[in-house]
Amino acid sequence: MPTWTMKIGCALLLLATSAQADDAAKKKVTKTKEAVTAKAAVTINAKDIKWGDAPPDLPKGAQLAVLFGDPSKSGPFTLRLKAPDGYKIAPHWHTQDEELTIVSGTLVLHMGDTMTSEAHALEAGAYHYLPGKMHHAAEAKGETVVQIQGTGPFDIHYLNPADNPNPKTARK
Numbered sequence: 001m002p003t004w005t006m007k008i009g010c011a012l013l014l015l016a017t018s019a020q021a022d023d024a025a026k027k028k029v030t031k032t033k034e035a036v037t038a039k040a041a042v043t044i045n046a047k048d049i050k051w052g053d054a055p056p057d058l059p060k061g062a063q064l065a066v067l068f069g070d071p072s073k074s075g076p077f078t079l080r081l082k083a084p085d086g087y088k089i090a091p092h093w094h095t096q097d098e099e100l101t102i103v104s105g106t107l108v109l110h111m112g113d114t115m116t117s118e119a120h121a122l123e124a125g126a127y128h129y130l131p132g133k134m135h136h137a138a139e140a141k142g143e144t145v146v147q148i149q150g151t152g153p154f155d156i157h158y159l160n161p162a163d164n165p166n167p168k169t170a171r172k
Contacts, residue, residue: 088140093133093136098154110136111135
């Protein structure tokens with residue numbers, strides 16, 4: 001068989017295999033929430049973000065929007081927290097790592113066991129990586145929006161259980 005015939009045959013074989021793989025991938029994508037978050041692109045303009053009250057394990061007054069995934073389940077997630085001026089989250093830690101990006105305002109992040117621990121003022125555009133189990137606290141200077149990315153399930157463990165605003169989980 002001439003060399004050029006072999007090259008054309010190999011190219012056709014690769015194209016056919018690629019097309020079959022692409023068709024198989026398209027058939028696997030369904031319109032369930034899990035498949036969409038795991039297998040499809042997600043685009044949300046700022047004006048389309050759906051804000052709701054923050055969960056009861058966070059102090060009242062903040063709003064939260066889940067942009068991607070399900071923070072209560074295992075897997076990647078992205079959410080935004082909108083906090084009013086002066087909003088504080090007492091010293092706590094999370095089981096999993098988390099990544100913070102400040103969208104607007106200023107987040108003062110206290111690294112340690114108290115609200116007076118070493119403080120970092122993170123302004124709009126700033127990024128901060130926090131390893132799991134690292135103790136920290138936070139407060140907003142001006143209305144502040146923070147994007148939080150991580151791997152779920154997302155949790156919060158207050159160093160002082162009395163600081164947990166949710167009576168159902170405060171004494172666990």
